[in-house]
Amino acid sequence: MLEIKNLKKKYDNDYVLKDISFKVEKGDIISIIGPSGCGKTTLLRCLNFLNDSDQGQLIFDEETYDMANINKKEINEIRKKTGFVFQNYNLFLNKTALQNVTEGLIIARKMAKEEAIKIGEEMLNKVGLLDRKDYYPSQLSGGQQQRIAIARALALNPEIIYFDEPTSALDPELIGEVLEVIRQLALEKRTMIIVSHEMHFVKNISTKVIFMEDGLIVEEGGPEDIFDNPKEKRTKEFLESYRR
Amino acid sequence: MSLNKCLEIFLKYWPSFLLGIKTTLFVSLIGTIIGLLIGLLVGGLRAINVDDNSSKLKKFLKKIFNLISTLYIEIFRGTPMMVQAVFIYYLVYTNIIPWDKVVAAIFVISINTGAYMSEIVRSGIQAVDVGQKEASRALGVSNIDTMLHVILPQAIKNAFPAIGNEFIVNIKDSSVLMIISITELMFQSNSIAGTTYRFSETYFVTACIYLLMTSIASFILHKIEKSLSHTTTSLPQSDTNFSSISLAKEENS
Ligand SMILES: Nc1ncnc2c1ncn2[C@@H]1O[C@H](COP(=O)(O)OP(=O)(O)O)[C@@H](O)[C@H]1O
Ligand SMILES: [Mg+2]
Numbered sequence: 001m002l003e004i005k006n007l008k009k010k011y012d013n014d015y016v017l018k019d020i021s022f023k024v025e026k027g028d029i030i031s032i033i034g035p036s037g038c039g040k041t042t043l044l045r046c047l048n049f050l051n052d053s054d055q056g057q058l059i060f061d062e063e064t065y066d067m068a069n070i071n072k073k074e075i076n077e078i079r080k081k082t083g084f085v086f087q088n089y090n091l092f093l094n095k096t097a098l099q100n101v102t103e104g105l106i107i108a109r110k111m112a113k114e115e116a117i118k119i120g121e122e123m124l125n126k127v128g129l130l131d132r133k134d135y136y137p138s139q140l141s142g143g144q145q146q147r148i149a150i151a152r153a154l155a156l157n158p159e160i161i162y163f164d165e166p167t168s169a170l171d172p173e174l175i176g177e178v179l180e181v182i183r184q185l186a187l188e189k190r191t192m193i194i195v196s197h198e199m200h201f202v203k204n205i206s207t208k209v210i211f212m213e214d215g216l217i218v219e220e221g222g223p224e225d226i227f228d229n230p231k232e233k234r235t236k237e238f239l240e241s242y243r244r
Numbered sequence: 245m246s247l248n249k250c251l252e253i254f255l256k257y258w259p260s261f262l263l264g265i266k267t268t269l270f271v272s273l274i275g276t277i278i279g280l281l282i283g284l285l286v287g288g289l290r291a292i293n294v295d296d297n298s299s300k301l302k303k304f305l306k307k308i309f310n311l312i313s314t315l316y317i318e319i320f321r322g323t324p325m326m327v328q329a330v331f332i333y334y335l336v337y338t339n340i341i342p343w344d345k346v347v348a349a350i351f352v353i354s355i356n357t358g359a360y361m362s363e364i365v366r367s368g369i370q371a372v373d374v375g376q377k378e379a380s381r382a383l384g385v386s387n388i389d390t391m392l393h394v395i396l397p398q399a400i401k402n403a404f405p406a407i408g409n410e411f412i413v414n415i416k417d418s419s420v421l422m423i424i425s426i427t428e429l430m431f432q433s434n435s436i437a438g439t440t441y442r443f444s445e446t447y448f449v450t451a452c453i454y455l456l457m458t459s460i461a462s463f464i465l466h467k468i469e470k471s472l473s474h475t476t477t478s479l480p481q482s483d484t485n486f487s488s489i490s491l492a493k494e495e496n497s
Binding site: 048050076079080082083084086088090091092093094095103104107108109149152153156 | 373375376378379380381382383384385386389393394397398401
């Protein structure tokens, strides 16, 4: 369904992504783990063209795109099929929860308002926040804001959703409610790529785990392979640091 | 100077003062509104970043626009409005068309205010967190729509005190437009003072009227500012547990 080939990205003269290739099949839940600064965020942002890339091919539903040379039209094609959940939620602060969720439907997809509201309420219900639909982001907890951000991505019914550390900005007691929503999406067989440091969650939910370091994929495999039987020394060391 | 004399002057010449007040308010209000529109356009365009995958033509146009708008802003903020008024009024009058003085006055105050507003709007836009723009783009919303629906409403709200302040400034600074003899308050006061030969008394009345106008404007602007911030805090702060419970309930069912 989605394939990345030889993706490279540099800031100034340093490559932060040095030749990344991987494949995503429909229904896959791919988790990306790795130390801070290894390029996980940059990778997701390149996949959605929030960053430009220096080299790489992106193959989405049999269409091949040159990532270093892509035009706006192609970017929009791809964005139509993808959702993005940010570490800092990035909700529209001037809009209510419901308006946040319907924004993409009404403005980008030109959907009629009533229909958009219907979908929006359905999505808010899905993340358990229908009763908060008229609240502004400033009136909601971090966990609630992130759940609304997930509803906002879901509303456009993307083929794949990217999560960039969805719980890293949250107080510990609020992490669970967000992971619970993502778990629900996994049960629905949503295709997702998740960057996360919640190792327990990653191990349970993923169909595939990718360990990245220093702009490279060091090791990838099923969650049992990576967590119980890592082949690479660096993977072992990284996971050790989480067991403590 | 005697207060009695002040009152006397005011009572005798109040129709002249009133005309001055009307013209001053008219010119400064219209000038502020048109200035804001100019600011939204110029400041909005200045705040747009062309990204790497924009076409060459777009990048070129943006460069030209930045150059011209910078010149505009620097020139109009860097010279006195009084000089702008006489220069523009006579330039147009003798070379193009003998235009109406009030139109000229509104024109000058508008483009002068527009120069300030452009910078106010631009910095207001840039103060909005870039994450919201990215979130909007990730939803497939175009740059223009992102600007109109997400960024500008917040930029205007944040910049509202500065925008309102331009109106207050214009009420006072439109006094320099007496130089092209429109019937604003300062010009009217000059005529009254010239007739009565009571300079300190007349201008004391004038000062009081300006103070009253700016105070009332300031009061109204505060009210509007408050109602703007109201929209994000009108609902009660929720208890954070409640909705988690509703999520849990749903899972069980
Ligand atoms: N805008 C930027 N300019 C320059 N360097 C950047 C920028 N964003 C990220 N980097 C660098 O790229 C590397 C990868 O960053 P990032 O993708 O955020 O890592 P991760 O998400 O894995 O923590 C880091 O070394 C970081 O300092
Ligand atoms: Mg990151």
